[in-house]
Amino acid sequence: GDSVTQMEGPVTLSEEACLTINCTYTATGYPSLFWYVQYPGEGLQLLLKATKADDKGSNKGFEATYRKETTSFHLEKGSVQVSDSAVYFCALTGTYKYIFGTGTRLKVLA
Amino acid sequence: DGGITQSPKYLFRKEGQNVTLSCEQNLNHDAMYWYRQDPGQGLRLIYYSQIVNDFQKGDIAEGYSVSREKKESFPLTVTSAQKNPTAFYLCASSPGGAKETQYFGPGTRLLVL
Numbered sequence: 673g674d675s676v677t678q679m680e681g682p683v684t685l686s687e688e689a690c691l692t693i694n695c696t697y698t699a700t701g702y703p704s705l706f707w708y709v710q711y712p713g714e715g716l717q718l719l720l721k722a723t724k725a726d727d728k729g730s731n732k733g734f735e736a737t738y739r740k741e742t743t744s745f746h747l748e749k750g751s752v753q754v755s756d757s758a759v760y761f762c763a764l765t766g767t768y769k770y771i772f773g774t775g776t777r778l779k780v781l782a
Numbered sequence: 783d784g785g786i787t788q789s790p791k792y793l794f795r796k797e798g799q800n801v802t803l804s805c806e807q808n809l810n811h812d813a814m815y816w817y818r819q820d821p822g823q824g825l826r827l828i829y830y831s832q833i834v835n836d837f838q839k840g841d842i843a844e845g846y847s848v849s850r851e852k853k854e855s856f857p858l859t860v861t862s863a864q865k866n867p868t869a870f871y872l873c874a875s876s877p878g879g880a881k882e883t884q885y886f887g888p889g890t891r892l893l894v895l
Binding site for chain 2 (some may be wrong): 769
């Protein structure tokens with residue numbers, strides 16, 4: 673069945689460091705792909721999305737490219753801030769529901 | 783402001799008690815969802831509804847029940863049959879189709895006394 677695999681966390685970075693959080697997927701058909709962010713004690717917020725191969729989603733300095741050949745949707749940011757500390761979830765649209773990864777916790781130190 | 787509201791923010795359940803979590807949306811979305819989140823795990827789908835008066839079981843529906851009598855409301859009842867209810871519960875909605883973006887509420891944390 674459809675699945676999403678994210679890199680294990682936590683990821684700890686210094687402020688202004690580069691970020692990559694890996695996400696790979698298996699799916700039948702042509703799913704849409706998403707990154708959501710969750711701050712402590714809150715719900716999930718949509719960070720970015722891509723609906724077809726080679727699409728690049730971007731928001732707040734984060735970006736991810738839908739790579740069908742490598743079945744990947746890695747999240748990247750060139751310079752992280754303390755305020756980016758959160759849990760990041762990769763997700764894809766299955767037949768009738770979303771499939772979520774287990775989440776990657778990011779901690780950014782000042 | 784359009785959005786999804788969940789209440790209460792914290793809920794305490796006694797042994798053998800049923801409790802109901804509220805979810806309301808004013809986005810005019812057709813589809814609504816309930817997820818359960820446990821520490822260090824992803825989200826697991828409990829129930830979903832694609833239209834008023836219709837809902838379907840998700841992956842972990844046992845011990846839970848829902849209703850969808852109004853488009854804007856999708857309450858979740860955690861019954862006494864759910865033996866391990868302590869978790870963070872998230873409600874979401876989307877305009878409709880399976881590929882649509884889902885928008886999430888702020889969540890309800892359920893604790894057992």
